Amino acid sequence: MTFCSDVQVEPLAGTAKQESVYVLFEWPTAWSRDVLDGHTFGPGLTEKLKAKLKGVAGLQLIRRPGRAGHERGTGHFRCFVVWAREGLVQDYTLNGPEDILDLDLEHPTGTCLPLVLVCTHAKRDACCAIKGRPLAASLACEFEETVWETSHTKGHRFAPSVLLMPWGYSFGRLNVEAGRELVGKALHGEYFYPANRGSGLTTPRGQVAELAVARQLLDASETLHYGDLTVDATDTAAAGTAAVRHRDGRAWDVELEEKEASGVVSSCGDKPKTSRIYVARRVEKRSV
Numbered sequence: 001m002t003f004c005s006d007v008q009v010e011p012l013a014g015t016a017k018q019e020s021v022y023v024l025f026e027w028p029t030a031w032s033r034d035v036l037d038g039h040t041f042g043p044g045l046t047e048k049l050k051a052k053l054k055g056v057a058g059l060q061l062i063r064r065p066g067r068a069g070h071e072r073g074t075g076h077f078r079c080f081v082v083w084a085r086e087g088l089v090q091d092y093t094l095n096g097p098e099d100i101l102d103l104d105l106e107h108p109t110g111t112c113l114p115l116v117l118v119c120t121h122a123k124r125d126a127c128c129a130i131k132g133r134p135l136a137a138s139l140a141c142e143f144e145e146t147v148w149e150t151s152h153t154k155g156h157r158f159a160p161s162v163l164l165m166p167w168g169y170s171f172g173r174l175n176v177e178a179g180r181e182l183v184g185k186a187l188h189g190e191y192f193y194p195a196n197r198g199s200g201l202t203t204p205r206g207q208v209a210e211l212a213v214a215r216q217l218l219d220a221s222e223t224l225h226y227g228d229l230t231v232d233a234t235d236t237a238a239a240g241t242a243a244v245r246h247r248d249g250r251a252w253d254v255e256l257e258e259k260e261a262s263g264v265v266s267s268c269g270d271k272p273k274t275s276r277i278y279v280a281r282r283v284e285k286r287s288v
Contacts, residue, residue, distance in 0.1 A: 004268045005127040005159040010261035014208040014278050016170035016198035017154035017163065021057035021105055022082040024115070024150070024165070033123045035061050035151050041097050048101055052285075057081075057105050060117060060163070062148040065136040080115065083108035084168030085201055087227055114186040115165040116143070116179075116271060117150035125156035126268050135160040138176045143183045157266055158197065166288065167226040168200035191224040205278045206231035207272045209242035209254035210278035216252075230264070255282040 030038035036059065038046045053059055062078075062165070066083025079092040081103055090110035094100070118136035122129035133149070140147040153161045158172025164186055171182065174195050182192045193214055210229050217224050231253075232243040240258075245251045256278050263272045 002248050003127045003130065003159070004125065004157045004265040004270065005131060005173070007157070007263065007265045007272070009263045010275060010277055011196060011279065012158060012172050012197045013211045013280075014198055014204035015155050015158065015172070016200050016204075016207050017058075017168075018203070019058040019200045020084050020169060022060055022080075022084070022165065022168070023053065023057050023100060023103065023105070024060045024062050024080040024082060024117070024148075025094070025099065025100060026063060026078040028062040031061050031121060031123060031151050033250035035059060045098060048160060049069070049097070052101050052105075059100075060153070061151040062117060063149060065118070065120075065133070065140040065149050079103070080113070080165070081272045082115075082165045082168070083110070084199075087112050087166045089113040089166045110166075112145055112166060112189065114183075114189075116147045116183050116186065117163040117165065117266065118147065119151070119153040119154075119156065119159065119161040119163075120149040124152045125159070127156050128152075128161065131159040132161065135162075135176060135179055139179050139183060142180065143187075146183060146187070155197065156268075157264070160179060162195075164192075168252045169226070170197040170200065171195045172197050189225045189227075191218070191226055191228070193218055202231040202233070205256050206233070206242055206272060208256060208278040208280050209244050211252050212283050214251050251286040252281050253284050253286060255284070257281050 036046055036050055077094050079094045081090045086108040088108050088110040118132050119128045120132040136149050153163050155161050160174050162171040178194055185192045210231050227249050230245050240256050242254050259277055260274050261277045262274045263273050264275045
């Protein structure tokens with residue numbers, strides 16, 4: 001059988017899940033296809049959760065990798081509120097999903113706590129279970145407190161698909177060796193470029209632009225940390241160009257080209273389609 005993630009006809013850059021605030025709630029039992037479709041938490045609570053989260057935060061269900069994570073008893077559940085723009089995580093212990101309704105999602109607080117979320121959401125797409133679960137289990141053997149299984153992360157065609165918190169970066173097509181390096185660097189806040197799909201804090205074209213600058217700096221043997229680079233949404237030098245800034249004051253203009261990628265299979269069983277993508281054509285440093 002050919003899985004959607006076996007069809008690799010589009011670049012990873014520019015495909016990250018866009019979100020700035022996340023609620024990560026531990027839920028060991030079954031996840032329905034859409035965790036807010038009413039089948040996971042029931043229709044009444046689901047509507048309240050949707051009202052709480054709409055336009056404010058995204059919800060990811062998480063659990064510990066392996067059979068133990070699925071069989072964990074009820075009673076107390078870990079919950080993390082992540083503010084990706086600030087790079088902060090607040091850790092809670094809740095009695096149940098209804099306690100999400102009482103969380104403060106408006107005022108960033110907490111610490112920089114790296115969390116690696118590997119999508120294993122089988123009911124959303126088979127790729128995530130078949131490719132995600134072995135990766136999560138392997139990484140958890142070495143980084144037990146850092147690695148979690150998670151629900152849909154957008155982009156199962158890139159399985160294994162990973163979200164890196166608290167910075168909100170997406171990664172895809174990770175093998176175990178690359179996964180270990182990603183986690184090891186994340187524990188020190190260091191930027192990992194291979195398999196990086198981009199930052200969820202910006203648009204697809206902004207993600208491509210940032211990654212182009214990051215690669216240039218890393219190729220020059222600079223040490224780069226998450227949060228060092230930001231995409232200026234208002235300062236564009238010209239149409240088709242995105243501005244990227246470093247926290248130290250340096251800035252670059254990245255020339256982008258919109259192209260087509262044909263033969264993209266979005267989910268297992270879907271017919272191939274053509275998607276629009278961005279590629280970086282030129283990176284030019286601005287003069288001081």
